[in-house]
Amino acid sequence: MIRFLLLLSFLTLSFFSFSQAFKIGEFQQTESFKKAPRKVINKIQVIGNKLTKEHIILRELTFHVGDTLSNDDLAENLTQSKKNILNTSLFNFAQLDVALIDSLHTVVLIQLTERWYIFPLPIFEIDDNNFNTWWKDKDFSRINYGMHLSHNNFRGRKEKLSITAKYGFTERYRTRYNIPYLNRKQKSGIRISFSYNRRDEISYNSFGNERLQYKDANQDALRNYSTNITYNYREKIFNSHSFSISYDYNSIVDSVRILNPDYLTNSKDKLKYFALTYQFTHDRRDSKNYPLKGRYFRASIRKTGLGIEDPIDLTNLNLEFKKYHPLSEKFFLAASLRALFTANNKQPHLLRNGLGYNSFSIRSYEYYVIDGHNIGLVKAQIKYQLVKPKIAHFGAISDKFGKFHYAFYIGIFSDAAYVEDQIGFPKNDLANQIQFGSGLGLDFVSYYDVVIRGEFSINKFGESGLFLHFVAPI
Numbered sequence: 001m002i003r004f005l006l007l008l009s010f011l012t013l014s015f016f017s018f019s020q021a022f023k024i025g026e027f028q029q030t031e032s033f034k035k036a037p038r039k040v041i042n043k044i045q046v047i048g049n050k051l052t053k054e055h056i057i058l059r060e061l062t063f064h065v066g067d068t069l070s071n072d073d074l075a076e077n078l079t080q081s082k083k084n085i086l087n088t089s090l091f092n093f094a095q096l097d098v099a100l101i102d103s104l105h106t107v108v109l110i111q112l113t114e115r116w117y118i119f120p121l122p123i124f125e126i127d128d129n130n131f132n133t134w135w136k137d138k139d140f141s142r143i144n145y146g147m148h149l150s151h152n153n154f155r156g157r158k159e160k161l162s163i164t165a166k167y168g169f170t171e172r173y174r175t176r177y178n179i180p181y182l183n184r185k186q187k188s189g190i191r192i193s194f195s196y197n198r199r200d201e202i203s204y205n206s207f208g209n210e211r212l213q214y215k216d217a218n219q220d221a222l223r224n225y226s227t228n229i230t231y232n233y234r235e236k237i238f239n240s241h242s243f244s245i246s247y248d249y250n251s252i253v254d255s256v257r258i259l260n261p262d263y264l265t266n267s268k269d270k271l272k273y274f275a276l277t278y279q280f281t282h283d284r285r286d287s288k289n290y291p292l293k294g295r296y297f298r299a300s301i302r303k304t305g306l307g308i309e310d311p312i313d314l315t316n317l318n319l320e321f322k323k324y325h326p327l328s329e330k331f332f333l334a335a336s337l338r339a340l341f342t343a344n345n346k347q348p349h350l351l352r353n354g355l356g357y358n359s360f361s362i363r364s365y366e367y368y369v370i371d372g373h374n375i376g377l378v379k380a381q382i383k384y385q386l387v388k389p390k391i392a393h394f395g396a397i398s399d400k401f402g403k404f405h406y407a408f409y410i411g412i413f414s415d416a417a418y419v420e421d422q423i424g425f426p427k428n429d430l431a432n433q434i435q436f437g438s439g440l441g442l443d444f445v446s447y448y449d450v451v452i453r454g455e456f457s458i459n460k461f462g463e464s465g466l467f468l469h470f471v472a473p474i
Contacts, residue, residue, distance in 0.1 A: 239281070245277075301318075440457075
């Protein structure tokens with residue numbers, strides 16, 4: 001139990017990096033505000049942005065100086081703009097108010113509390129499919145440690161610069177620099193990253209819906225060098241496009257090649273490839289961290305293998321849709337649909353798809369993996385606001401940490417998934433049939449994007465258990 005509490009404390013600390021956890025109140029119209037049916041915005045005044053450049057904040061507004069709006073439209077725009085500002089992950093709190101010059105002309109006041117942007121965070125994490133698969137064996141050799149240094153508002157322009165040095169089960173060195181706005185119109189951005197990864201233990205195949213592991217005590221089982229350049233285009237507030245090109249170099253030891261000749265295809269011990277990816281995202285959620293209202297859609301297509309290096313020819317299409325709807329003041333409905341299609345079944349094991357890896361998973365199947373080529377996943381949940389959002393204070397501590405919000409939600413959920421295995425993975429019994437599970441969950445959400453979920457779930461085989469997760473359920 002002591003080990004568990006220490007581990008949980010470290011994991012919670014590791015999630016303190018980026019906020020906003022619950023429903024955002026709508027702008028309230030006063031009697032003086034209602035005296036004239038329309039308002040002209042004469043000025044926008046921003047207060048509290050000690051580091052963040054003002055144009056970064058103004059970019060998120062759905063109105064401009066000189067606009068003439070009806071009272072209802074202005075109230076709606078103020079509420080939406082507040083959501084947009086908080087979703088930049090630059091501020092812990094934001095308040096938008098209107099000061100009346102007269103019954104017609106107004107000044108919009110934006111009051112902000114900035115986050116702490118520079119994080120020298122210790123890395124203490126589990127290198128497994130999820131926390132629950134690790135907890136089953138409690139293998140402390142699968143722990144990663146190190147240091148992650150990030151500046152999440154570099155130069156006050158929402159730029160993000162990060163450097164990672166990780167050791168333990170996986171050794172990783174990575175640098176990443178994201179510039180969201182390259183020009184004055186603030187529509188184009190670029191992200192550049194480079195990483196080196198090595199592991200002495202890898203999952204070389206699966207059997208009976210469980211991973212098969214290989215560990216080499218004398219040398220690296222897998223080495224990877226990767227670089228990526230991504231161009232982002234965000235013309236409007238809610239729609240964005242990205243185009244990326246990446247290059248990967250992978251090498252494995254002979255033992256892995258012998259155990260699974262298809263790990264890098266055709267008994268190779270090295271694999272080099274380029275990849276092109278296009279992604280479109282439409283995001284109208286009230287919160288990116290723990291949404292209660294809105295919708296989200298993402299579509300991406302990735303072409304791996306451009307005929308320049310090894311002859312890989314793999315195309316993946318990924319679709320994801322999420323919908324969040326408040327049923328009442330305290331009840332909320334959430335649902336999601338995700339699908340992954342593969343154009344070519346012949347692919348290296350390193351790049352194969354599967355359910356149960358990382359975030360692509362079905363609740364109540366935490367201990368399983370289902371390898372396949374085409375995947376469909378549906379999730380639904382109804383939750384109740386057990387403890388309404390509260391704000392707590394820590395006295396003399398800075399507002400960046402001394403004031404925070406938190407809430408609790410309890411809910412019931414049901415998931416269903418289908419994985420199509422077209423080549424026949426060994427004893428992959430859970431593929432090519434519908435899997436489903438349901439259960440009860442308790443969510444704790446707070447600022448700096450902290451989400452801790454405890455769930456009791458049961459699958460279609462009657463297997464049940466208590467599981468712990470650290471991301472929003474949908």
